[in-house]
Amino acid sequence: MPAPLELDPTASPLAFFGAELRKCRKKARLSQEQLAEIVRFSPSLVGLVERAQRTPSKDLVQRCDEALGAEGELLRLWPLLSREASPRWFREWLDIEQEAHTLRTWQPLLVPGLLQTEEYARAMLRGEPGVTDEQVEKAVQARLERQVILSRPDPPMLWVVLDEGVLQRPIGGRETIRQQLEHLVEMAKMPRIAVQVVPLALGITTGILGGFVIAQIAGSPDIVYYESTGRGQITDRSEDVIALHTRYDAIRAEAHPQHVSVELLREAIKAWT
Template sequence: MESGPTAELIRAQLRRLRLNADLSQEEFGKLVHYSGSQVSAVELGQRPLDRLFLKRADEVLKTGGLLASLLRMAERDGQPSWFRPWLEAERTARQLWCYHPTLIPGLLQTENYARAVIRADDMLGHDEVERRVAVRLDRQAVLSRPQPPKFVAVIEEAVLRRADEGFRGLMAEQIGHLLELMEHPHISVHLVPAEVSTHVGLAGPFTIARGDDGGWVGHLENQLGGTTIDKDEAVAILSDRWESIRSEALPQRQSMLLMKEVMTSWS
């Protein structure tokens, strides 16, 4: 169950708004397609906060999306401490440079691809998988805000080709999504072709963000989570490595043609 001040605020606001609308828990439950006992459990913190429930509550109570927005804040509050500095850097970035040797970067993932990747961790239950998927999709809003960052991603061709018969439909959807995103002038995706057998990036994924103040922050992913890098010397090393990796990648147009070729090869 969600805990923390923001989650408590959501429950308090839900109860206040319901009472102001002169609705009993039973009456409100019928409007949002929940039972009165389920509404009570949500308000008391005995039932997890649910996105669909809060979306319906916002509609019924005419809040302008308040409760759903508070839930997104609660989910950010619930992120591990090591991840919060990076989330803030990502949210306010003017530029984002991302390299990943084994996966489609999170900001470019479809819902189905994200779910498949997150579900691969068999230590996570269904609810936690769905929560993480929702948080990942919410993070993608940074690319569609009024003044989005310039986002450049470099991935390996092998990432697109890692698809058995049962996974190809999902990957075809994902590649189609990449091609759509690449139509936006602020989003670039470049492939490192398979014939480039080795380069410095294969040591691991990383992202670099440039903020409003012109400063750069890096983020390294690993099996236990990740690390935010803000030391000038370390960020400079990541920048040098980015330039080296980027020089191995194909231009955007050639990358798009290769993506389409991969999809064609499956059929």
């Protein structure tokens, strides 16, 4: 185990946070054991976080910030940590998502991450083979952190088209899917979010082969994200972007208008109640 002074704060966001936590703790003249007692976490966990060997929860970061009188300095580093919890191949998309003024998405199987409830996200992530509880919780917190863009003063316009089968798939059980659908109804009331549903009665649809997102950024070509063999692909190749724009328009043409889609959501909520 390396000595505390050997930690390189430039090595990673986690190392930077560990160094900042140690600096704030020493400034407050507290030992790891004393800080652990105040925040009600184990001294070993505090030590692991300071050595950049464990990613803290947002709750731990907030408690440390308050206990050390950091006035929000530690808490402001949380987005860096939650970003690190995302797969490396997905981090480029996080930057794109932050900059986009419009996001258009089609999802044939799942509620998109930006509109997922905590329990729905947790249930979905637990479905990955071999994943640990710690990995699940880190991924859940990272997903919730992404949703902050929807409550900004200048949120992106979010156009969501779902297959009706998403409403009928009980991910997490009846209570979890019911709460998720209620959340969709509430989010659809926001002026910059639209939710539409493609009827299941159509059978085959243009987008049955997979979900995707189209991001529009001012002054830049459109960028698309689509799933491929369990790993996301990001591209701004004009032929790919044009193809997905065409597919999205075709899918949306098959979808119910928003007011009808919201009624379908409400009917599904009753069915799961």
